[in-house]
Amino acid sequence: MVVTAVFLLCAFSCSALALSQDRHWRIVAAQNGVARKDVARALGWTLLIFSLVFLIWREGPSFGVLLWGMITALAIFATAILLAYRPQLLKPIAAILRRR
Amino acid sequence: MSAFPKRDFRASMTWLHSWAGIIPTLLFFAVFWMGTLSVFDKEIDRWMQPESRYAGPPIAYDLDASIETFIGAQNGVEVTSLFIMPPKPREPYLYFYGVLAEEVNGKTYSYGRFVGESNEMLGEPQSLAGSGFIFPFHFKLHIPGNFGYYLIGAVALAMLVLTVTGVIAHRKIIADFFTFRPTRKARRVTLDLHNLMGVVGLPFYFLFALSGLYIFAGWFAALPMQTVDGVMGKSPVAFLELADSQSPKRRPRAGQSIAMDKAIMPFKTQAEALWSERYGAPVMADRVRIEHYGDANATVIVHRVFPGRRVTMAQDRIDFDYATGTVLYDQQATPATATRSWLEGLHFVQFEHWPLRWLFFAGGAAGCILTATGALFWMRSREKKAGAQPFNIRFVHAMTVGSVTGIMLATGVFFVANRFIALGALPPGIAPIEWEPITFYIAWLLSFIHAAARGRSAWMDQCFFIAILSLSAAVLNWVTTGDHLIKTMTTGMWSIAGMDLLLLLTSALSAWSAIHLRGKARQRPFAVQGDDPALQPAE
Helix, strand or coil: CCCCHHHHHHHHHHHHHHCCCCHHHHHHCCCCCCCCHHHHHHHHHHHHHHHHHHHHHHHHHHHHHHHHHHHHHHHHHHHHHHHHHCCHHHHHHHHHHEEC | CCCCCCHHHHHHHHHHHHHHHHHHHHHHHHHHHHHHHHCCCCHHHHHHHHCCCCCCCCCCHHHHHHHHHHCCCCCCCCCEEEECCEECEEEEEEEEEEEEEEECCEEEEEEEEEEECCCCECCCCCCHHHHHHHHHHHHCCCCCCCCCCCCCHHHHHHHHHHHHHHHHHCCCCCCCCCCCCCCCCCCHHHHHHHHHHHHHHHHHHHHHHHHHHHHHHHHHCCCCCHHHHHHHCHHHHHHHHHHHHHHCCCCCCCCCCHHHHCCCCHHHHHHHHHHHHCCCCCCCCCEEEEECCEECCCEEEEEECCCCCCCCCCCEEEEEEECCCEEEEEEEEHHHHHHHHHHHHHCCCCCCCCCHHHHHHHHHHHHHHHHHHHHHHHHHHHHHHHHEEEEEEHHHHHHHHHHHHHHHHHHHHHHHHHHHHHHHCCCCCCCCCCCHHHHHHHHHHHHHHHHHHHHHHHHHHHHHHHHHEEEEEHHHHHHCCCHHHHHHHHCCCCHHHHHHHHHHHHEEEEEHHHHHHHHHHHHCCCCCCCCCHHHCCCC
């Protein structure tokens, strides 16, 4: 449960970080405006750090650090796979990050 | 032209990365593959040793009755010391190693198991399974003597070099961080996948290579090399005994016999109560030893090595004088050893944390893909421009196929061969315990020959073999033990269910790969064309 929730949070953070890069933004939301790169980066990093702190609090430091590293790795992988095969699934996240 | 032309820093790191990587692909993949499987070594044991399968509530056991049965079963041969492992969730049986005063059937130890609450003793397993074959393969390749250890140590060291040089060799690590482009040319896809797996698992590879080296350093620094060489492989207890012989707390024999009529269980309970009070949480002992059994100086030693829900290995140990019950020695971990114990604990993966166990399994699988794609890219890069040396390419190709799909195929054969033990259908003259390794090595050797003979089609063929072998293993498990998926999943035998499910998944994935490769082979029978400047090899 905890692991799944943190994974989703990390996957969201990684997607935000990926969308702060032009290459990925173009694939997901090219025709719909420009990304707020700074917001995307800040959001991504904040949530990643939050998930680390949460895991350390919830699972203790030694499990927490290892879990975070492995879950983040899985989240990066999942983001890369989504961008490659199903980029349209990231449109809702792109909508949040669009410059208005 | 010199072997190491003058280049910038990144180019020389790329050169080092590609050569430090391709030469030991065989070893890398073997270590990653066997390490990945070792994460579930106990579950593989349950699958391969059906007599030890046990589905039920937490195991109640009668320690003293079992000791009596075990001693009684030695036909009067004196037992000098006893190693007792109480049941654990992943190893649901009580087992014994007894060190014998004289050699019996070429062995200086005796083994006994008690599954469930039964007081009927089972002998040594007929299958080496996960903890007897796959796990040791991961750290010594089953090479006699110390050579295997050194080789694996070199692999771990090379792994550290590769993680560092890999980061530098990578052209655009930040820009390519989330990049995987499956529609590009085959060589680009291979490199993308290699980069992605490398970036994703970097901390994992680094930490495991480092902790692996640390474990070896600990063993080899603590013990005289000559002795390790002589003892390793002689018996599973000999190494533990040797390690303990360095302990200053070891008492000599008194040379005076006493009756062993006092129960052992209270010693274990007392140690657990002491620890539970000390740590403010319930603590279980996971190893009980009786040194100098039957001697006036008999010592009961209670250990806790792998604490359940904690990564860091414990070093709790209490020695009792058997005759008087007084505490002789009470060992506690010091903060100075905590980091080392954490590194060791994370590498041994004996903690009770299923999500992390699965994530480590995934990390190992990522390492397998990293190694395979690295080797593939190396080959494709050279294939493209090396019309000059087809023999080298062919040789490296056969080596790579054998190292990657070959070892997977051999493992499939290993699992299928195991089911023949249960059927009692072995060729004459082969002992059950030798049968699985023999089939494994023969299959592995054949995979190299097959790869050399078949060229590029070898990948497809071997994926197809793996699919058939994995499916057969799962089906044979059902046929020979009656433990099919519905039964194991409904009765909570998750070790067996998990193993069967992974076998079926492997079968499906390899079948898919085989079909995919077949399509590819039709489209594009030979080397890839195309000129992406980022893909130039470092030569």
